[in-house]
Amino acid sequence: MSPAVPVTLNDVLSQAADRYPSHELGFITSSAHDSSIQVKTFSSFNQYVRNLARAMLEWGKPAGSVIVVYLTEHEDNMAAVWACLLAGYVPCLQPALSAQQAHKEGHVAHIKNLFSSAIWLTTEAGAEQVNSISGLEIHLLSALKMSASSHDVPADWVAHTAQPDDDAILFLTSGSTGFSKAVVHTHRTILAACYAKGEAYGLTPNTNVLNWVGFDHVAGSLEMHMAPLLFGASQTHVHASAILSDPLRFLRLIDEKCINIAFGPNFLLAKLTRDLEKRSDLTGAFDLSSIKRINSGGEAIISKTAQSFVAVLKKLARDPFKVSFVISPGFGMTETCAGCIYDPVDLATTEPKREFLDLGRPIRGCEMRIVDPEDGKTVRGDGESGELQVRGPMVFVRYYNNAEATSSSFVEGGWYRTGDVGIIENSVMRLSGRIKDTVIVHGVSYGIPELETYLQTVEGVTHSFLAATPYRAPGQETEGFIIFYSPTFDLNGEDASTKLFATHRALRDISVKMITLPPQLIIPIPINHMEKTTLGKLSRARLISLFKQGELAKHISRSEELLSEARGASFVAPSSETEKALARIYAGIFNLAESDMSASDNFFELGGTSIDVIRLKREGEAHFGLPEIPTIQILKHPVISSLANYVNALLSKDTQAEEYDPIVPLQLTGNKTPIFFVHPGVGEVLIFVNLAKYFQNERPFYALRARGFEPGHPFFTSMDEMVSCYAAAVKRTQPKGPYAIAGYSYGGVVAFEVAKRLEAMGNEVKFTGLINIPPHIADRMHEIDWTGGMLNLSYFLGLVTKADANDLAPTLRPLTRKEQLEVVWKLSPPERLIELQLTQEKLDHWVDIAGSLIECGKDYNPSGSASVLDIFYAIPLRGSKADWLNKQLKPWDGFSRGQATYTDVPGQHYTLMDFDHVPQFQKIFRGRLEARGL
Known part of the structure; x- marks a missing residue:
């Protein structure tokens, strides 16, 4: 029997199973196609994980061994963590590995070295990712489950009696500034956090909790699982992709499962608000009376976003008067067991004082203070800004095997240096910036030093005279950043405008490719105006404060002057009425001055997305009184003057039926090998517009569109006819190899056949990318x-x-x-x-x-082979990801003469190229192109 008051995590599980055997843990997996929830009672879960723990002992590892847990689903992670604890092992939760091979291998080697051993528990797909790295001992969860099914241990069985100060769980920091550190939490630190959180949230055995944050994150595992379990609360855990691909599911679950407490970071609140505020068809559709608290963390919460979110929920609620909940921004870190400072606020009755919501007061046992960042100990007065420090029983004990990092993180008195800049006013804390080197885009941290390393390589940048710093402009939804640098050329020289234009374009391109976001501003500062510290570093804090005080205004205006001069050199004033009208529409879409629009401006180079294409089409049709401007013609005529000629032809009814050409150029800049992308099974190519813009100034991006959309064009009647047509079109567009071909879904098998056809003509195909499609489709x-x-x-x-x-x-x-x-x-x-x-x-x-x-x-039956295949796989339309990979996709091995690669990409079959996933997909995809030497 467990003690009356749990003193270790093992006691928490025993107590939950004893007192609340029929309370439930529910799980919605990444591959769930509907809202079906896999459910385990506390009692059945307890039995399941103890059998797993018993099976783990067969590995023959000594007590205290670190096990790296690399799993994606909540239930698997949760079960693995409990099994490790009960078997006497220390689980270390490993987040998704980098898609870049070098970074992944470096990280895994670092972890192996850190723990002086390398025992991994993962799935078949996870093993696939790390099998190129030697010296790992890999155990498959499927094999462990199989072995556990032959055990039936008593409901209170443990292999090892834990003590409160034993290491319990290790969490890896994001590694945004070099390799990850492993944060050690003991049973005592985790329980202290859980008791205090539960008290703050008002958890009881009747509470229902909804979580969709990954289990490798302290908020997912400790805040939304361990703490509720300690208080006997039922829980529903949903894979993030299930919420992001269908935001309505968040509301349906609150309704169906009577959820009282949920977690929603700023970017999710913003996304839900954006997606749902226009849905008048859903007014009054959900019972949302149960929700009482939504915790939020990860990035600062914009007050207006939170207020709009509350308004949308009230609008969609069956009875708006019964909807009463607080949004509780929180401050926390991996090192503090997630949130330890909160400010629950009812935005229906309280008007926020500032642009961002305050972060509030510490939970029981936690203390906070603001000090001078230079000495780390002189306490600042009320309302003054400085470094935020916290202490309390929920703060971690040490970084694993890293005494130096541990000692530099604490100052005397046990205060932990968070690295954040904050203000405490009337006992309420708010953040005003970060000392740390990261920028957060949609809740994902990106390392600034790594970004700076790549930006330094741009021609036109003086080495070591570049700094990127996080910045959020007033009213901006998510954090952005500014680049400050000293140019290698004289800003008053005769060719300054063309050099500056090229340098800024390159800096923007690298930023988009590395962290999916262009800089808000690039500020060139002559080298004699750029100050360095005594250690030879640029002070980001000083640069941003000069910027905010308006001290850099002259450099910004000089830059704008030179850039408009560069644009002016290629500027062609719109002349005809049609060109002028289109220039007005373009200016409206991109928020630019009409006078700045050149007849030679390209819609996609200005940043046009697939949604913008639809807007241009609608506004153009309305303005010119045309029944239709076909989307495909906008894709083929993105330049104002060219689109104007097409529109004039439509207006004079002079459009000849165009001869069918499958090639749709979506992006024509850059001199690397072009990429040709074959349409999915719906035949259309608009889906690729958002992907194509990531290749600007790097390589041309052509899409292949099916025949039959335009009047008078017959459908294809066989695979052979389609492949012949596409291979000829690719040769017309790019007469000589090497070639790079890819296809999405159905387009994958067509791309494979086109690659074979090009090789049969004696051409080199260096890359054939097949996205989420098996070879056998008949x-x-x-x-x-x-x-x-x-x-x-x-x-x-x-x-x-x-x-x-x-x-x-x-x-x-x-x-x-x-x-x-x-x-x-x-x-x-x-x-x-x-x-x-x-x-x-x-x-x-x-x-x-x-x-x-x-x-x-x-009738398609694959045969023959291509020189090399790169397969990208996402969550399939049905079945598990592991089965999809191993049973459906792996047969591609038989059709590749070189070593085929299989790369996991985020999202589901139909969503992997949408706005939420394309920023990650493009990085992974471009990584494979580069790995093939293109």
């Missing part, structure tokens, strides 16, 4: 009838949800084709139909195009 093609094809397309276009697409098929099949279309039409969000400018006739025709591609795939 059976799947035979399964898809007209109804299935229409629902697939409708889901892909965002007209119906995944759940609708699955549920509707049986009820639609008996109906006529027209009736089926009408059902989908009624379900479609009106704003999405307007955005896509769909009519029922167009949707009907589009289903036929997709159907023609399915017909071409029905």
Whole structure:
């Protein structure tokens, strides 16, 4: 039996199973296609993890061994952590590994060295990621589960009796400034945090908690699992991708599971608000009366965002008067067991005082103070800014095997130096910046030193005279950054404008590729005005404070003058009425002055996205009174003067039926090998617009679009006809190799065939990228009838949800084709139909195009081989990711003469290229291109 008051984590599990055996842990996995929740009672979970722990002993490791737990699903992580604790091992939770091979190998070697051993517990897919690294002892969770199924230990079995000050769990820091440190938390530190958090949140055995933060994060494992378990609270854990791909699920779960406490960082609140505020069809759709508190952390919360979020939830609630909850911004770190300072605020009744919500007061046992950052101990007065320090029983004991980092993190009296700049006023804390070298984009930390290292390589930058610093402009939704640098050329020299233009373009490109975001501002400062510290460093704090005080205004205005001069050199004033009208529309979309628009401006080089394309199309049609400007023509004519010529031809009804050309150029700058991307099974290429912009000034990006969209163009009738047409088009566009070809979904098998065809003509194909498609597709093609094809397309276009697409098929099949279309039409969000400018006739025709591609795939049987294949895999449409990889995708090995690679990418089959995932996808994809020497 456990003690009356738990003193170790093992006691927490025993108490939960004894007192609340039928309370539940629910899990929604990354591959769940609906809202189905896998449930384990506390009692059954307790039995399950003790059997796993017993099976772990068969590894024969001494008590206290560190086990690196590398798993993606909440249930697997949770079970592995408890099994380690009960077996007497110390779990170390490993977040997703870098997609860059060198960084990944360096990190794994560092971890191996740190623990002087390397025992990993992972899945087949995880093992695939680390199997190129020697000296690891890898255990598969599937094998451990199999072994555990033969055990049935008593419900209170433990291999090892833990003591309060034993190491319990290790968490890895983000490693944003070099390699990760391992934060050691003992049973005592974790329990101290859990008791104090539970008290602060008002946890009871009747509380229901919703968590979607990964278990490798202290907020996911300690704040949203251990603390609720200590108080007997039921929990639902959802894989983040399930919420990000369908934000409504967040509200459905609050409604269905009567959730009282949830976690939502600033970027999720902003995303939910953006996605849901226009959904008038959902007014009054959810019972949200149960929710009482939403904790938030990870990045600062904008007051307006939080207020809009509260307003949206009230609007969508069945009874707005019953909706009463606090949003509780929190401050916490891995080192403090997540949140230790909170400020619960009811935004329906309280008007925030500042642009960001305050972070509040410490939980029981925790203390905070603001000190002079230089000496780390002189306490600052009320309302003065300085370094935030905290102490208390929830603060970690040490960094594993790193005495130096541990001692430099504490000052006398046991105060931990957080590295954040804060202000305490009337006992309430708020942050005013960071001493640390990171910028947070949508809750993800990126290392500034690493970014600076790459930016230093740009021609035009004086080495070691460049600094990037985090900055959030007033009213900005997420954090950004500014680059300060000294140019190698004279800003008053005769060719200064062209050099500055090229330098700034290169700095912007590198930033977008590394941290998915361009700088808000690039400020060139002549070297004699750039001060360094006595240690020869640029002071970021000083540069940002000079900027805020307006001291750099003259450098900024000189830069703007030179850049507009550079633009002026290639500036062509719009002359015709059509060009002027389009210039006005472009200016409106990109928030630029109409007078700055050149007739030679390219829509995509200005930053146009797929959503902007739709806006340009709509505004152009409205202005010119045209029934339609086809999207494809905007993609083919992104330059103002060229689009104006096309529009004039439409207005004079002088457009000849164009000859079909599958090639759609989405980005033409850069001199590296071009990439050709084959359309997915819906035949259209708009999905690639957001991806293409990441290749600006690096390599041209061409998409291949199916035949049949334009009047008079027949559909393809066989795979061979399509491949011949595409291979010829690629050769016309790029006469000589080496070639780089890729295809998304259905387009993957077409890309494979095009690569083979090009090789058969004697050309070198150095890269063939296949995205989430197995080699054998014929059976799947035979399964898809007209109804299935229409629902697939409708889901892909965002007209119906995944759940609708699955549920509707049986009820639609008996109906006529027209009736089926009408059902989908009624379900479609009106704003999405307007955005896509769909009519029922167009949707009907589009289903036929997709159907023609399915017909071409029905007899497809892969044969032969390509010189090399790179396969990218995401969560499949059905089944587990591991089965998808091992059973469906691995057969590509037989069709590649070189070593095929398999790379995990974030997102699900239909979402891996959307706004949330494309920033990560492009980094991974470009990494593979570079690895192939392109």
